[in-house]
Amino acid sequence: MTALPTSRRKLLPILFKLGHWESWQRLALRVAVRYLDPERPRRFPTSIQIEATTKCNLRCPSCSHAREEGSGQHLTGEALRRILACLPSTPAKVRLSGIGEPLVNPHFFSLVDILAERGIKCDFITNGTLLTTGRRDAILSRHNIEEVVISCDGARKATFESLRLGADFENWKQLVGQFVAEARQRRHQTLCISSSVVISKQNLNELGDIIRLVSGLGFDEVTILAPVPVDDVAASLWPSQVEMSTIREGDLFELAAALGVGLFCGLRRPALLPKRMPRCLQPWEYVFIRTDGAVAPCCALFGSDKGAVMGNVLQQDFVEVWRGDRFREFRRTSASGTNSLCLVCPYY
Secondary structure (H helix, E strand, C coil): CCCCCHHHHHHHHHHHHHCCHHHHHHHHHHHHHHHCCCCCCCCCCCEEEECCECCCCCCCCCCHHHHCCCCCCECCHHHHHHHHHHCCCCCCEEECCCCCCHHHCCCHHHHHHHHHHCCCEEEEEECCCCCCHHHHHHHHCCCCEEEEEEECCCCCHHHHHHHCCCCCHHHHHHHHHHHHHHHHHHCCCCCEEEEEEECCCCCHHHHHHHHHHHHHHCCCEEEEECCCCCCHHHHHCCCCHHHHCCCCHHHHHHHHHHHCCEEEEECCCCCCCCCCCCCCCHHHHEEEECCCCEEECCCCCCCCCCCCCCEECCCCCHHHHHCCHHHHHHHHHHHHCCCCCHHHCCCC
16 A cells, blocks of 8 residues: 655544544545546656565465465566656656565665666565565665565464464564664664554454554554455455454554554545545556556555556556556546445545
């Protein structure tokens, strides 16, 4: 999921306490989609995500990668240069993440350097198990890396390892702790280290403990996200609405504030908004580009058996894809509340 700017994240606890966050969000979406044509965007995407690899060293049950067959594919420097060249303008920032673990790609830091040559900032999401000495130094020496998001779905060994198949909890804590400590010495003001937590039946009662864990490790922020049912196996991990209702967001915000950790909660809406009520701006603001050049309109459904491909920027002109019939239809149905893919998304 594309991260919110730090300034907006700091406002979330205040808006939550005021009870107006949902209404402000609806108003902003309504105004924005009225301004933006339901089918044809008046600007190019402001948020770009490019997949660094489709390979991973873990087999997490919440991720469709665990069920995929084949060897996978790394993004090459040549492919990244071709993707950047096809964009209508140079993005200010790129997220170098996708269905795989970015640090598995042996050329990952060459990709970061290609972005740096063009003045492009970047961030990426990692499971944290490969933060060895050499990789830690490579990250901290590249100042165009502005944020590292480290996944953490459990505060206890059994929970963590059941949701991160192939990982060792104690080794993860050691590697991540060393990385954060070194980052505080070398990049204290210029690198944000955050954690992403995906809710499941297994960790529903550990959310407070996870906040305590990442705070103790020295993280700046933590984001708690509702699971995306990318396939039937992932959907089976989804807590029921009754179970989700036991989450006390106010208590979590108070705990995070007391520990000095920023908190963002992106939980599933208790009920769908009325049809024709704008819900999401991603189809107008965002593109996800896979290692093979395929373009997806959403950060929640890529790598999914429910995914949608709008075109391929290594085979077509980007403007042709961005303003093409597939993307226009996706926007139209998303804005009208009739998009079958969007309806399974917890953020829609």
